[in-house]
Amino acid sequence: MPAPRLRTAFVAAFLALAAAPLGACGDKPVAAPRAPAVATSAADAGGMAALTAAAKKEGALNTIALPRDWANYGALIDGFERKYGIKVTVENPEGTSQDEINALKEHRTGGRAPDVIDVGGSFAQSAARQGLLAPYQVAAFDQIPEEQKDPDARWYNNYGGYISIGCDAKRVKTCPSTFADLRRPEYKGQVSLNGDPTKSGSAFAGVYAAALANGGSFGNIQPGIDFFAELSKNGNFNPVESSPDTIAKGQTPISIDWDFLNLGYADEFREKGADVDWRTAIPFDGSFAEYYANGVNKDAPHPAAARLWQEYVFSPEGQNLRLGAFARPVLMDAMAEDGTLDRTAAEKLPTVEGTPTFPTEGQTEKARETVNRGWAEAVSG
Secondary structure, eight states: OOOOOOOOOOOOOOOOOOOOOOOOOOOOOOOOOOOTOOBBBBBBTTTTTHHHHHHHHOEEEESSSSTTTTHHHHHHHHHHHHHHEEEEEESSTTTHHHHHHHHHHHHHSSTOOOOOEEEHHHHHHHHTTTOOOOOOOOOTTGGOOOBBBOSSSSOOOOOOOOOEEEEETTTTTTTOOOOGGGGGGGGGGTTTEETTTTTHHHHHHHHHHHHHHHHHTTTTHHHHHHHHHHHHHOBBOOOOOOOOHHHHSSSEEEEEEEEHHHHHHHHHHHHHHOOOEEEEEOOGGGEEEEEEEEEEEETTTHHHHHHHHHHHTSHHHHHHHHHHHTTTEETHHHHHHTTOOOHHHHTTTTOOOOOOOOHHHHHHHHHHHHHHHHHHHHHHO
8 A cells, every 4th residue: 555655744742641640658640551442552551561462352353455465464464463363354455545444434333344444645644534543652653754644643654665667578578667658659558557546545646656757746636647648548558457467467567556566576476487577667757655554443343453453563573574575664764773674675675866755635635636536537538
């Protein structure tokens, strides 16, 4: 989930714990542990040991839209289950960010709702505005850059990457490296996205990157829509949603997607001996970076496990697992400073010039509305 990610700079720390009444002999006030469903931190729940015990008692964690080959979710799920003995269920593994938000609203009862979400930045902001997420500060909350988190701790970025162009060099004579290249007649029927940008964070980011490459800006995504309308009109755009399966079958030989996914696919194809030579380029004319945000469902069926999962994916173990799949962990700089970063994995990341910048929440919301309003007509008209 790269999209991005897209963040407004925020300030201020979160809520102070409520103090218990004074004890005898002038004892200092001590906060009484709160139930996991309302705990705003591990300390608020009585400490990590208490939170872990409560999560193990629940014994389950509901997730949604977490493919095992996306940002190393397979290894993260296996590691969490092995470490805590908590069974992780993944509903609709290939679902979109919008599917996750819909599930929060549609499965409020019956224990089916996802306990946690991993969504594109604009979707996290939308979920917070709708009151769907619980405030919870992970232990590393203060180390997450301010522009990468909600000041009320309802969401915070976990990992991210850059929009890239993946290409099967066995099926494409000359692989494109820029958005401008994608206009060439030789790419007829070959250029795809990872989903529908009205529902998918990665596809939405692809349109944003195309806008930047064609005279647009964070405040104006329309040139990105126009770019794909042009590709659709000249026959270059392929509406098939790209995936490892469609790539292996030759259906989507060129895919605009996150660099961590395209790089991971290349490793996957090599390991399987697939007849694919998958190469990745980060287009300099449309450089767009984004993080994916995590959040806890306000009505989580397993509130302790939901919070423990957040602690795990923001721990050095969880963050380094992201890095092992080419995703840039949000705590990368902090971990480099304290010595917990897997430097060998970090050295394998592609070099990108400059410092990434991100749209504000207002710009992202405007872009989302523009895409939702104009995408379908643009690519089918």
